[in-house]
Amino acid sequence: MTRFADLIPDLNELIARARADLRMGVPVVLVRNGRAVIAAAVETLTAARLRELRGLGDPVLAITTRRAETLKARAYSDKVARVILPDDADTRWIAAIADPADDLTHPMKGPLSTCRGGEDALEAQAVALTKSAQLLPAVLVVEIENAEELARTHLLTVLHLTDDHVAALNLVPIVHARLPMAASEAGRLHIFRPADGREEHYAIEVGRPPRDKPVLARLHSACFTGDVLGSLKCDCGPQLNTALRRMGEAGAGVLLYLNQEGRGIGLANKMRAYSLQDQGFDTVEANHRLGFEDDERNFGIGSEILKTMGFSAVRLMTNNPRKVEMMQATGIDVVERVPLKVGEGAHNTEYLATKARKSGHLL
Ligand SMILES: Nc1nc2c(ncn2[C@@H]2O[C@H](COP(=O)(O)OP(=O)(O)OP(=O)(O)O)[C@@H](O)[C@H]2O)c(=O)[nH]1
Ligand SMILES: [Zn+2]
Secondary structure (H helix, E strand, O other): OOOOHHHOOOHHHHHHHHHHHHHHOOOEEEEEOOEEEEEEEHHHOOHHHHHHHHHHOOOEEEEEHHHHHHHOOOOOOOOEEEEEOOOOOOHHHHHHHHOHHHOOOOOOOOOOOEOOOOOOHHHHHHHHHHHHOOOOOEEEEEEEOOHHHHHHHHOOOEEEOOOOOOOOOOEEEEEEEEOOOOOOOOEEEEEEEEOOOOOOEEEEEEOOOOOOOOEEEEEEEOOHHHHHOOOOOOOHHHHHHHHHHHHHHHOOEEEEEEOOHHHHOOHHHHHHHHHHHHOOOOHHHHHHHHOOOOOOOOOHHHHHHHHHHOOOEEEEEOOOHHHHHHHHHOOOEEEEEEOOOOOOOOOOHHHHHHHHHHOOOOO
């Protein structure tokens, strides 16, 4: 028995630490079924670290199959493609694989060689880690033998992964307090903190809705540009304000403010997507070129919070049928869908039309 064993971080805690490492540019070590790799996020890779990683073996650049499609590289798997790093590839070459900003002005000179066969589970998990760290989904990976020793001598985080690790949500209510708002003086803000070290989420309770009846609810995803800056590119700001106002008028409701900016890709990546939209790509194409799925959000978070607050049924304000399906699938009964169509204008007609055409939003 190790003494003070409870002081040792568990896998969820180590994953949170690994996320922070990758964001800073520090490589992490991943081990699974006797295989070990060292992985560094492309977005934060420095020339010095690239040099040393090359010294450890033959690096492979792992990207999502989505990004590989844009680069016309063969993925051989539905999750991840492994691009073989040419000997003369520098950090700029590597960055261009991950970042589509210059795809049109400086297309990659292919064809890119990719690995076929062999193990790619760790590569897929490493890419998933960069996604959850809200970085570009791309990692430089080198297979290593002496993982434990390298990690110990170089103070690197080691993750022993068994299978596709799904952290339990475990949203802990931290605090709530009265918050009079323009939409309702009877407001209350609740803070929920997930056990996985990621962003906190909020619930804004309007009035005191009875727990045993369906509550007027809105699942709102953070949109700094729309909610705070009044961006005209989307409908988020007006949707947020209208939802709160309707709850105020009804005297009761609950708005979940989920910190899943940019449909879960983070504000930096959303701005990368906006820059691609300025080059003519629509909202879905831009996500795909960056290597993301259309929507990387986890709506299960909303259900967890509602259950913790004591609700089991909602009248959900949304135009997104996926939100309804996900709520039902995660144990909250959606007795009614309440449309929330506001904020249409010259700058977002295309955006709303694309949501309807490609993402199934109801108009
Ligand atoms: N990646 C990406 N995210 C965007 C873009 N425009 C808006 N968003 C994000 O999309 C999300 C919109 O969230 P919601 O309004 O809650 O969801 P919705 O799927 O539109 O569904 P309803 O509004 O409920 O009908 C927010 O997280 C925004 O930050 C974009 O062009 N690209
Ligand atoms: Zn928005």
